Amino acid sequence: MAQMDPDAVAKAFVEHYYSTFDTNRVGLAGLYQEASMLTFEGQKIQGVQSIVTKLTSLPFQQCKHHISTVDCQPSGPASGMLVFVSGNLQLAGEEHNLKFSQMFHLMPTPQGSYYVFNDIFRLNYA
DSSP states (O other), rough: OOOHHHHHHHHHHHHHHHHHHHHHHGGGGEEEEEEEEEETTEEEESSSSHHHHHHHHHSSEEEEEEEEEEEEEEEETTEEEEEEEEEEEEEEEEEOOEEEEEEEEEETTTTEEEEEEEEEEEOOOO
């Protein structure tokens, strides 16, 4: 299998993740596995169903992510990848954007794609 450019993989993942989050949060289920863990504002959640339940029960229906930066590093002997994202989150009906940071630890699947092993999300308050 040809080695993919980590920056290209990270960019494609970030575009897919946030467009799915903004339009169909239930569709994020395919990006996680049972061993996956989300830390959302300090709350740890493990497993596909628990993560999707958390993301779909957030107190807003519509939002739009505006990505400022995407940084990526290869991670460990298993060909994982760390992806660090920063940007702004615009909630429907809200005048001001919220700044956020999110870190993903992506791990390869036998099918040649990646899944989210770790996901850490924080709002950044000024």
